[in-house]
Amino acid sequence: MVPILARFLTPLLCLVAALVALPHASDVPGEQLASLPYVICALAALIALIAHQGRELATALLAILCYWLIRNHLQAALSTQPAGQIFSLLALWLPIAIGALLLLPDTSWRHPSGIIAVLAAPLTALLMSGLFAINPLWFGDQASALLATSFHGLKLPTLAAFLFIGVSLLAVFRLLWRNNYADSSLLGCALLTGITLGWFQLANISAVLFATIGLVLLINQVLSFLHIGYRDELTQIANRRALHKAAKELRSNYSLAMVDIDHFKKINDKHGHDLGDQVLKVVAGKLRQVGSGGKVFRYGGEEFCLLFNGKNAEQTEEELEKLRQTIAEYDMVMRDKHSRPRRQKNGIKKRGATPRKSNIRITVSMGLADSSVADGAFERVMKAADNALYGAKRSGRNRLKVAA
Numbered sequence: 001m002v003p004i005l006a007r008f009l010t011p012l013l014c015l016v017a018a019l020v021a022l023p024h025a026s027d028v029p030g031e032q033l034a035s036l037p038y039v040i041c042a043l044a045a046l047i048a049l050i051a052h053q054g055r056e057l058a059t060a061l062l063a064i065l066c067y068w069l070i071r072n073h074l075q076a077a078l079s080t081q082p083a084g085q086i087f088s089l090l091a092l093w094l095p096i097a098i099g100a101l102l103l104l105p106d107t108s109w110r111h112p113s114g115i116i117a118v119l120a121a122p123l124t125a126l127l128m129s130g131l132f133a134i135n136p137l138w139f140g141d142q143a144s145a146l147l148a149t150s151f152h153g154l155k156l157p158t159l160a161a162f163l164f165i166g167v168s169l170l171a172v173f174r175l176l177w178r179n180n181y182a183d184s185s186l187l188g189c190a191l192l193t194g195i196t197l198g199w200f201q202l203a204n205i206s207a208v209l210f211a212t213i214g215l216v217l218l219i220n221q222v223l224s225f226l227h228i229g230y231r232d233e234l235t236q237i238a239n240r241r242a243l244h245k246a247a248k249e250l251r252s253n254y255s256l257a258m259v260d261i262d263h264f265k266k267i268n269d270k271h272g273h274d275l276g277d278q279v280l281k282v283v284a285g286k287l288r289q290v291g292s293g294g295k296v297f298r299y300g301g302e303e304f305c306l307l308f309n310g311k312n313a314e315q316t317e318e319e320l321e322k323l324r325q326t327i328a329e330y331d332m333v334m335r336d337k338h339s340r341p342r343r344q345k346n347g348i349k350k351r352g353a354t355p356r357k358s359n360i361r362i363t364v365s366m367g368l369a370d371s372s373v374a375d376g377a378f379e380r381v382m383k384a385a386d387n388a389l390y391g392a393k394r395s396g397r398n399r400l401k402v403a404a
Contacts, residue, residue, distance in 0.1 A: 004179050011188025011216050018212040025204035033207045037067045040214030054107045054114025055182040062121040067210040091160035091197050095167040098190050102174050154198040164194035181220040188216035232298040235284035243297040247378040255313045255370035257306040258389040262363045262397040264302035286327050292319045313370040332360040365392040369403035
């Protein structure tokens with residue numbers, strides 16, 4: 001729940017910061033303020049290009065394109081043409097473009113869907129400008145009709161306002177479902193562009209809010225890289241790098257347990273790596289339930305580490321023993337993939353009726369040591385826990401051994 005809330009907080013806090021900064025934007029020299037969105041969004045686009053982020057790159061390019069249209073074609077009164085026409089088209093096209101990016105899968109920009117995401121905005125803008133050049137009178141009539149129905153006194157036409165509300169709700173739903181940094185950025189993009197167009201008469205609003213869109217993208221990109229750097233991709237728990245970072249924050253009193261899945265190589269050899277991955281996920285899930293303030297890390301392969309800051313071995317031994325028993329008593333079911341219904345709906349109806357191929361009993365061996373060993377040096381405590389782990393394995397596995 002906390003990571004999901006964090007992804008919501010990024011666009012919301014940036015929005016609040018932008019609204020607070022807006023009245024003071026006139027203190028910044030005009031040319032610098034006007035170029036700020038280009039600089040920040042271009043930096044976000046460059047990072048997305050290097051990191052092969054398809055939807056982030058598309059979002060940054062969309063923001064740059066929209067801001068360019070505002071700076072170059074919407075500095076006149078909206079009652080004049082073509083400013084009114086361009087504004088009404090932008091108000092309708094922008095939420096649709098954001099919605100399309102929300103529905104696309106999260107892939108590299110070199111993937112076909114990523115290429116579609118990156119090219120969709122400029123190609124659509126090119127098509128609309130071509131149609132506008134062919135029949136400007138038709139666009140003028142449509143613009144007048146749209147602008148005549150403003151949403152509660154805002155500059156936004158009513159239809160465009162409902163589109164922005166709809167795409168914002170879609171972004172919230174996708175963020176809850178996928179818990180993805182790109183969806184967080186798109187939620188920020190929907191909110192900030194909608195407010196920009198709704199209160200378009202305010203001085204400097206487009207420069208401040210479009211710069212904030214780039215800021216949301218940059219923050220989410222940094223958070224995404226940190227997540228990748230300190231999180232194990234398979235099990236979604238902290239990795240070895242995160243363990244060594246946590247070691248620098250330890251108190252003088254702590255304990256550490258090394259955990260190893262028994263006979264894991266045999267499971268891989270007999271049932272394949274897909275099932276081996278499932279076993280790793282199951283064990284990681286069980287270890288995450290540890291109490292006493294313990295934190296779980298994947299150390300490598302089938303080996304995990306549990307760290308208890310401020311607790312000695314005596315205070316954590318009982319908790320670890322309960323955890324070991326919980327894993328040993330868990331009945332992991334192997335289902336026959338060929339007998340599963342292809343349609344998920346049919347599978348839900350038959351849940352529990354799918355023939356079981358076999359069951360697997362998973363056990364783990366544990367070695368525990370605390371900071372009373374080797375003067376509390378982390379590497380030595382880990383070595384002592386590792387030696388205790390191998391002592392548990394030599395004693396028959398599926399047991400906890402405490403370092404002497």
